[in-house]
Amino acid sequence: MLFPKWTNKVPLVLLASLVVLLCFIVFAFAYWGSPKNYVVGYQPVQPIAFSHKIHAGELGLDCRYCHFNVEKGRHAGVPPTETCLNCHNIVRSGSKTGTAEIKKIHDAHSKGVPIQWVRVHKLADFAYFDHSAHVNKGVSCVECHGRVDQMDEVRAAQPLSMGWCLDCHRNPAPHLRDKKLVTNLAWTPGGDPAELGREFMKKYNVQPRTDCSTCHR
Amino acid sequence: MILHRDDDPSQRPVLLETSSFHEVTEIIAGPTETPLTTTWILLLMLSGSLMLLMAGLFGYLFWEGTGIWGINMPVAWGWDIVNFVWWIGIGHAGTLISAILFLFRQKWRTAINRFSEAMTIFAVMCAGVFPAFHVGRVWVVYYIFPLPNQMGAWPNARSPLFWDVFAISTYFTVSLLFWYMGLIPDLATMRDRARGTRRFVLSIFAIGWRGAARHWQNYERAYLILAAISTPLVLSVHSIVSFDFAASKVPGWHTTIFPPYFVAGAVFSGFAMVANLLIIAREVFGFKKVVLMHHLENMNKFMLLTGSLVGYAYAMELFIAWYSGNLYERFAFYNRALGEFWWSYWWMVSCNVLAPQLFWFKAIRRNLWAVFVICIFINIGMWFERFVIVITLHADFLPSSWGYYRPSWVDVFTFVGTFGLFFTFFLLFLKFLPQLAIAEVKGAMPEADPHHLPSAGHSAGGAHH
Numbered sequence: 034m035l036f037p038k039w040t041n042k043v044p045l046v047l048l049a050s051l052v053v054l055l056c057f058i059v060f061a062f063a064y065w066g067s068p069k070n071y072v073v074g075y076q077p078v079q080p081i082a083f084s085h086k087i088h089a090g091e092l093g094l095d096c097r098y099c100h101f102n103v104e105k106g107r108h109a110g111v112p113p114t115e116t117c118l119n120c121h122n123i124v125r126s127g128s129k130t131g132t133a134e135i136k137k138i139h140d141a142h143s144k145g146v147p148i149q150w151v152r153v154h155k156l157a158d159f160a161y162f163d164h165s166a167h168v169n170k171g172v173s174c175v176e177c178h179g180r181v182d183q184m185d186e187v188r189a190a191q192p193l194s195m196g197w198c199l200d201c202h203r204n205p206a207p208h209l210r211d212k213k214l215v216t217n218l219a220w221t222p223g224g225d226p227a228e229l230g231r232e233f234m235k236k237y238n239v240q241p242r243t244d245c246s247t248c249h250r
Numbered sequence: 251m252i253l254h255r256d257d258d259p260s261q262r263p264v265l266l267e268t269s270s271f272h273e274v275t276e277i278i279a280g281p282t283e284t285p286l287t288t289t290w291i292l293l294l295m296l297s298g299s300l301m302l303l304m305a306g307l308f309g310y311l312f313w314e315g316t317g318i319w320g321i322n323m324p325v326a327w328g329w330d331i332v333n334f335v336w337w338i339g340i341g342h343a344g345t346l347i348s349a350i351l352f353l354f355r356q357k358w359r360t361a362i363n364r365f366s367e368a369m370t371i372f373a374v375m376c377a378g379v380f381p382a383f384h385v386g387r388v389w390v391v392y393y394i395f396p397l398p399n400q401m402g403a404w405p406n407a408r409s410p411l412f413w414d415v416f417a418i419s420t421y422f423t424v425s426l427l428f429w430y431m432g433l434i435p436d437l438a439t440m441r442d443r444a445r446g447t448r449r450f451v452l453s454i455f456a457i458g459w460r461g462a463a464r465h466w467q468n469y470e471r472a473y474l475i476l477a478a479i480s481t482p483l484v485l486s487v488h489s490i491v492s493f494d495f496a497a498s499k500v501p502g503w504h505t506t507i508f509p510p511y512f513v514a515g516a517v518f519s520g521f522a523m524v525a526n527l528l529i530i531a532r533e534v535f536g537f538k539k540v541v542l543m544h545h546l547e548n549m550n551k552f553m554l555l556t557g558s559l560v561g562y563a564y565a566m567e568l569f570i571a572w573y574s575g576n577l578y579e580r581f582a583f584y585n586r587a588l589g590e591f592w593w594s595y596w597w598m599v600s601c602n603v604l605a606p607q608l609f610w611f612k613a614i615r616r617n618l619w620a621v622f623v624i625c626i627f628i629n630i631g632m633w634f635e636r637f638v639i640v641i642t643l644h645a646d647f648l649p650s651s652w653g654y655y656r657p658s659w660v661d662v663f664t665f666v667g668t669f670g671l672f673f674t675f676f677l678l679f680l681k682f683l684p685q686l687a688i689a690e691v692k693g694a695m696p697e698a699d700p701h702h703l704p705s706a707g708h709s710a711g712g713a714h715h
Contacts, residue, residue: 041458044457059398062397063398067400068400069400192400194401195401196399196400196401196403200402
């Protein structure tokens with residue numbers, strides 16, 4: 034006999050480990066490889082310690098003051114340095130960082146170079162997204178960006194994956210509100226969000242499409 | 251009256267020309283035990299470099315994208331799909347021989363089944379690489395499997411392209427199992443003849459085969475089950491490949507004749523390829539006593555049958571195109587035969603329909619030179635058949651979107667490279683594995699017949715009681 038008896042079990046063990054390994058690989062990709070894991074929480078360091086918490090939260094600026102394109106076009110847009118200067122020509126120091134951070138705005142402006150903000154949310158080129166289509170139908174920023182008004186540094190709050198887009202497109206009702214309230218991130222519906230949402234679905238004639246050409250054009 | 255097997259030529263025991271079991275073992279296992287020859291090494295180097303060429307070109311494609319192939323609108327399926335269907339077709343003879351002929355108790359198949367099963371497996375491998383790269387982004391090719399993903403999307407179960415994946419992977423798996431299972435007793439034979447490392451390696455793959463009655467009983471049962479599983483596969487795989495075309499709405503593709511016509515064509519080209527390879531191997535390795543002229547002749551008859559079926563399908567396509575009265579359908583066939591790609595149509599007809607008709611003559615069926623050349627033509631013709639079908643895209647509904655198709659050099663060399671892949675594996679098979687099924691061949695010898703009387707010999711037809 035060339036092999037001892039226990040070797041009879043080797044093929045079975047190999048087969049079983051292969052199955053376990055395959056299941057593990059699938060699980061690993063589905064769990065750690067999912068945008069839920071690697072997109073959510075992405076928080077790059079910005080060149081200037083600009084805080085939404087101060088500006089949108091405490092000072093109560095409307096998002097559209099800076100992201101002025103959000104109702105009109107695909108992109109919300111990031112404000113030009115001039116928008117900051119509207120106030121920072123006067124406000125020369127902050128309570129946390131003093132003059133250091135605000136000075137960078139003035140430096141950039143005098144040199145004439147735009148501030149190099151680091152992009153937080155980015156879809157692949159093959160996916161089409163339009164802010165105006167959402168904001169004008171009563172979908173609030175908070176549904177997709179979270180409580181930006183409470184963030185010092187913007188952090189991705191949602192996976193922005195296709196499955197996530199579709200979850201809402203298939204059942205938008207719980208995510209809808211009055212158009213006027215879309216930039217009010219603190220707002221909560223009094224009662225059942227789905228019931229209220231159905232009202233707005235009728236009012237704004239909301240019918241999100243789920244066919245592939247909606248987002249892959 | 252019960253006929254003795256010898257009375258029916260198709261059922262004649264395979265090995266009339268050998269004397270003993272031992273001689274069979276020597277003939278078949280012998281070549282695997284001799285040292286490597288220079289010719290073999292040179293051939294392996296040649297096919298290995300072709301295989302590397304293929305790998306390099308796929309690497310280039312990986313980097314650059316499918317734009318380096320000749321495909322573009324309107325002909326978005328080009329040589330890659332042609333080659334895919336062609337190779338899959340080649341792979342068809344294997345299961346037909348191992349499964350269907352087995353169920354019909356065609357004993358002569360033992361002379362060729364191992365060979366054609368090996369060929370099937372390697373051909374399916376060559377076929378598989380094309381669609382994998384055709385998807386464009388091969389790194390996400392796993393999307394074709396129903397795995398959980400960020401898109402919340404599952405493969406479209408109504409798409410023939412999806413069925414294709416399962417048809418072909420099932421086919422590959424079953425063929426591989428079939429082949430390996432058949433190999434086990436032979437590997438054990440070789441193990442018993444071997445020493446040292448060779449013995450160790452062979453014993454791993456022979457998984458403890460001792461040739462006990464119990465082993466044989468299980469073996470026979472498993473063989474029967476696998477044969478039963480793969481019998482529908484012979485029909486289903488190429489039917490499903492044909493659905494890739496037939497389920498679309500392109501005139502010239504959207505026809506119900508496609509599945510049977512594809513299956514016949516596949517068996518046709520598969521047999522031609524087996525015959526080509528077998529004729530060479532028979533000469534080189536001296537299997538003339540095992541692979542008899544009569545076996546090759548049977549294969550030629552198969553080619554005659556399937557070639558005529560294919561010819562009938564071509565005629566029927568033309569007839570239906572006319573009879574349907576559908577303008578687009580009529581144009582598609584008119585354009586195939588007389589349009590810009592007329593030459594490919596006539597290559598197809600002459601190689602596939604006319605060439606095999608020569609097999610009506612017994613003299614030609616038994617002339618190996620003629621058989622070899624005709625089989626080469628059949629393979630060329632079957633390649634052109636797929637080309638003709640795919641290229642139908644160049645002129646569809648709107649004349650404004652018509653175009654011409656030219657393969658790029660990458661297309662051409664990738665195809666050439668798949669022969670490298672095929673022959674690399676084939677050469678390894680030829681050298682390291684028994685090329686014919688030793689155990690099965692023995693089973694088909696007169697000595698294996700319980701009624702065989704050594705004294706009377708097999709010539710005495712009525713010797714049994």
